[in-house]
């Protein structure tokens with residue numbers, strides 16, 4: 556693996572995809588644990604207002620906080636750490652590990668930025684690990700807008716509109732996607748039984764721990780800690 560080249564590509568595009576990064580047996584095991592935790596019909600955790608307005612239907616789980624070692628070990632993989640360091644520099648920090656579950660027939664996630672883009676030095680890095688195949692039949696593909704980590708605020712408009720230049724990612728078991736928190740991204744609706752991704756979020760040094768508290772959508776800015784729409788966008 557040429558780490559320097561991967562890091563360069565990440566900074567050029569605002570995201571990076573590497574297939575077969577983790578082996579399938581390990582991913583199958585994690586996927587089993589995820590299904591055991593959620594079942595197929597878990598309850599919503601976000602407020603109705605958020606789900607409606609953000610057009611985002613995911614249920615989170617933080618297995619490392621609960622001491623589930625199998626998830627902890629993934630982020631300690633040497634190449635995973637080296638790649639993170641090449642992208643974020645010295646003294647980066649892991650934030651948390653968040654598994655996101657979407658049920659059959661749900662909307663996925665609308666276009667968003669994970670944190671406000673005004674300060675280009677302050678951002679989160681999503682390190683997404685896929686424990687099952689995403690396919691066109693299943694839905695739930697991740698869509699990114701290349702280079703948008705350098706374009707400032709996500710354009711206002713319809714939450715799930717197709718944008719020119721968008722790229723559709725169809726990650727497979729063991730694929731990782733590294734995604735800059737300012738990069739415009741979304742997840743397509745889920746037609747299959749379920750869809751999950753596991754996000755090991757990290758930040759460069761001198762970044763506040765609550766960096767992902769406010770997310771930017773095409774119709775609003777939303778603060779998760781207080782469950783408030785802090786800005787309407789038109």
Ligand SMILES: O=C(O)CCC(=O)C(=O)O
Nearest residue numbers: 664669681697742752754
């Ligand atoms: O699940 C995905 O593919 C993307 C999730 C996402 O938007 C995020 O983790 O910030």
Ligand SMILES: [Fe+2]
Nearest residue numbers: 667668669740
């Ligand atoms: Fe996101």
